[in-house]
Amino acid sequence: MLEAAGLTTVEETVYRLLVTSATASAEEISAQTGLPSEQAEGVLAALATKGLASRTDRQPRHFAASPPDVALLPRLQRHADALDRARTAVTDLLESYHSAARRQDAGQLIEVITGREALRQHLRQMQDNARHEVLWFCKAQYVAMPSGTNRAEYDALARGVRYRVLYEQAFFDDDGAIANVVEGVRAGEMARSVPHLPLRLAVADRTIAICPLVPGGPQGNPSEPTAALLRDSSLVGALTALFERYWEDAVPLHVSASGTMSGTDDAADPLSETDRRLLSLLVAGVADKAIASQMGLSRRTVQRHIQHMMTIAGAATRMQLAWQAARRGWL
Incomplete structure (x- = not known):
């Protein structure tokens, strides 16, 4: 069940034993699971390397389980992030595949x-x-x-x-x-x-x-x-x-x-005098910073006025705003 967190079946079995026990040694793990002592020691060492277990201070041959939320949830999140990245890569590859296929077969x-x-x-x-x-x-x-x-x-x-x-x-x-x-x-x-x-x-x-x-x-x-x-x-x-x-x-x-x-x-004239002055500077090619300085406004206020005019004009870009402004007689 914990393969997604990077644990093998044997490692999961031993980790579950540690979780339900205060501490356990390789010999105790071997007795409860039937694993050879050397294999039990190897599994405990692997769990320690993965941050799922650690040796106890009082009994160095004994191991204690790390809390599951600390040990497993970050690992699962990393795997989930990796899966999302892989899914994105596959989507991009699929698009590249279809694009290449379409270039070779006009029927697609x-x-x-x-x-x-x-x-x-x-x-x-x-x-x-x-x-x-x-x-x-x-x-x-x-x-x-x-x-x-x-x-x-x-x-x-x-x-x-x-x-x-x-x-x-x-x-x-x-x-x-x-x-x-x-x-x-x-x-x-x-x-x-x-x-x-x-x-x-x-x-x-x-x-x-x-x-x-x-x-x-x-x-x-x-x-x-x-x-x-x-x-x-x-x-x-x-x-x-x-x-x-x-x-x-x-x-x-x-x-x-x-x-x-x-x-x-x-509709009625939707622009204020400030809007019209700002628009004339914008169409003249003056940068936002210079417009703000000349009109005594903050750059954020200038950008807010521009966005407001774009919304009124239904423009997606500043170039479209300039075109619509000329068309509507705003300049």
Whole structure:
């Protein structure tokens, strides 16, 4: 039972005897276990080396067990840490293996998915496996997931995955669509709106994408859509770039405390005079430290203002903030 702590079966047997006895000598261990005296001495010496036993002061030939919590728990933790590192290494090796296989076999880059249920399963799995970010094009009239049924998003958001979702305007005509978007934004989703999207799309960690190919299956049945699952390739890179291009032109969606949703562009001027002055210095290329000195603010306050403006603009980077600032007339 204690192999995970690095003990052999014989060592575990002797350690258990020591735990239940005040002290024991090699001869006593030999008598109770049937081990030869020399082997019993070797096992006690091994336990002492591993910190699980020690010689007593009054009877040097006798050994006493170290407390299990002191002797075993740290060893188990080290083994657990080593196992986690090994698991991470195996995951990296597996990814390298699949990447090499995909380079040699183009058939592994694209997988055709047919049917609503199969498409839903792949979309859920893609989100469950996402580590960093999910990008989404949401068009009107769902194919596989009705609005509000994608609970995998909330699980991913809860573990720190960032969601950026683009909705085309016709999407909000669906029943309950606005309420579902409000729920998503409140959970941490970054949402924007555009007049029209060219296709349906989901991208996870910029390495895997799902893109429906035709609205129906081989027999033209609208309940059986056909989609492509694309793995790490230039195709995924192109689709990610397409998303970023639409994201730059989209209008960020704002949800008020009362649950009302509106485009940030339609809201009242969200910037203070301090924000505008700071933004002009930032766009001019002035470093945070110099901005703080010039405006009489701390660097932390400067960074807090910048983060606030990025949130308002729906910008993921400072470069996007500058672009949005110019687009909105903030400068």
